[in-house]
Amino acid sequence: MIKTPLDEWIAGKIGVEPGVLSKNAIFSYQIAQLQKTITLAKDKSAFYRKTLAMIDPGKITDFVRFAELPFTFPQDIAENPHAFVCTSQREIERIVSLQSSGTTGAPKRLFFTKEDQELTIDFFDYGMRNLVGPRDRVLILLPWELPGSVGDLLGIALKRMGAVPIPFGPVYNTADAISCALHNRTDAMVGIPTHVLRMARHQEGEKLRNRINSVLLTTDYVPQAISEAVANRWGCSVFNHYGMTEMGLGGGVQCSALLDYHLREADLYFEIIDPETRKCVPDGEYGEVVFTTLTRNGMPLIRYRTGDISRFLPDPCPCGSVLRRMEVVQGRISGRKKIANSDFSIIDLDEALFKHNAVLDYRCRIEEKNGQEHLNVLIKATETNSVDPQEITDILRTIPAVQKGLTVGILVVNISTHWADIPISKGTSKRKIEDLRLAKQ
Template sequence: MGRTPLDSWLAGRMDRDTVPTVSELHGWLLERLKELVDHARHGSPFYRRHLADARGTDITSLEDFARLPIIASEQLRSNPDGLLSVSRDEIERVVTLSSSGTTGEPKRIFHTADDLEATTDFFSWGMANMVEPGGTALVLLPGARPGGVGQLLNAALSRHGSRAVAVGELTDAGAAVDHCLAENATCVVGSPAHVNLLAHAWEARGLPKGAIRSVLLCWDVIPDAVRKSVAERLGCRVFRHWGMIETGLGGAVECSPGSGMHLRETDVYVEIVDPRTGALLPDGEFGDMVVTTPLKMGMPIIRYRTGDVGRILAGECACGSPLRRLDPLVRRRQDSVPLPSGPLALRELNEILYGVPGLADFAARLDEDTLYLTVCGRVARETVLDALKRLPVVAQGLADGSLGVEIENRHAAAPAVPGLEKRRIVIGS
């Protein structure tokens, strides 16, 4: 079997001529994690206290590393400067990150020039299956800021003779289709909701399937119903990506066989832990995702609980890569709202509603005992309500009168949730 693009990236990142075995990769990771702990303790006031009893020489296995204390988002939010382990002069970009549904100070994430280069390099190899040399990717993400995702993607694709055109977040699906046609784009990159809107608009115009050859879904949780919808309407390959601004964006991406997202393990080391005990869970089991950045020296992230739930897929990918695979169906730990009949989970609502023929997007809000839905697309209210009733918690609430449902159809090409805010079920008016 030939070397895959991601394997070429891995060998280069580890400064090797050959692709490592799984045991060689784990040995290399262990050494980098030990060095990271000592570096962070030496350079960061926070880690000097947080890892007071830890020494790199005491860590003899990945299981030893898993016994180090975990960082919560509150610690990252309250004192980001305390995590800096280099001089401020070495910081190339600062990202201020406000998460939907949270209050208080936003997170501030520091990236060095080396961090940005590492992400660009990963993007260049990770996109190799999606954009052919000379091709164009239309990016429905911000592209104006230096070091932003749009510019990083353009720099990445240019290394293989292709390009990215970042047009910003989708505000009108028809305009996004116009951009695709004007740029002769063969690939689209964007959030699941925005790409799904584009796919519906493409189909509504009667444009040919296969003109867009690939799509990369990223930025937010990726419902399987959206993956299927986009693939069917555009007639293209759909790839999925998981990443976090905290770790420097690119975290995991699907390879050509599409059997899971290969982790960017040299830069984003993922552990799956029991949400109650913090103990490591075996491959195949869902748990809390904890991440570490082995080569991020400016603002090291060491055992950060992401708030996401995921699992590592057992076994080897058909492509033969030693990189572990993350299940694409990552979800947020806090994605449910309470109904009298039980919890309503966003992941369940996503799969039901995005699977409704003609429904391109939706927004959900729970106010007291009424669920308000705003839907976009060519779909009747009765069809949406029938789909909702397939969720037992909604069907029971409607049957016993404890839940009301109000549905409004905008019949619009704009997203139901403006901007790139992460999707959630809003509580209150």
């Protein structure tokens, strides 16, 4: 098993000899960078000048003290993004607007300097070494046309490591994407989970079998069922990447053990907190992922609440890395639902539905009618295989909450396969369950 290349990269970034990187060396570096970040933010950002007014950066000498600092919420950025900017507007190279789930509906805007973008390219360069080498031809199935977009930065990183980027963009035409992969003799690809699944399950997708060595799935929660389907169809390794625009796109990536993420620890400090008590949880316990930027100048973020659920694993990774292990993200806190008074989430649906070899995508809506809960599932099936609604209902019965609701008669399951005009999930937006019951409360 190959050790994650992130160890060597982080050793270089924090100034220790490769091979002698230790957890303590990383922690000392992170504390020093946290102090710098707090100093910069208090000095230059109108938001942090106010929220950190009482904080003396020199006194943040360990992570326990750091964990006393207030959080930053997505809503804070949506309300006044300029209050976070620490440089002059002239130095801002790229601005990204993200749809916010907050009540105001205002988009979140994120600002990056050229140096901030360089940090992302550098991470992509080393992170991609987990799965590709020099001269490998890599199909980029992400937005790439705008300078500074994720696909653009990834392309620069791949060129830097000697690989060949083949920019294509999100997969809106599956046959075209497959033909582009074949024509360009692609060795690897990076894309959105459901988009890559469409290629793997397309009738032409078989032609890529034993031609693709590795796939990186990114931007959305990656269902295990999709990773397995793609790996089995093409005979390739499927890696997960975790990141969000707020992190500077990249956050962590699986190593060859294909278990948990190794994190971008020289640029980001991660915590897992209990969203109720707001305290850090011990390693091994699930909670909300919170991160702080350690090296960003344009718009540093301190204790940013991601809304994603995961945990740190206490045991070392089999690859021999000294970096922390964070489990593959287990969905979002806002994605936790109840049906038939039992826990239910999009992950349950993903893992059940994507196992069916004709399912490409789906939409799910929960509503309440005449005292019963209705679970409406719309299935997008492959062109060559049809799906039997009864078969889908049987699959959904493997989810305990669905089984319970159907058994006691408080849940109705409606399956439709008339996908019609529902568009393919776009770009970097995360899929979610539409819950119409909330609107009534």
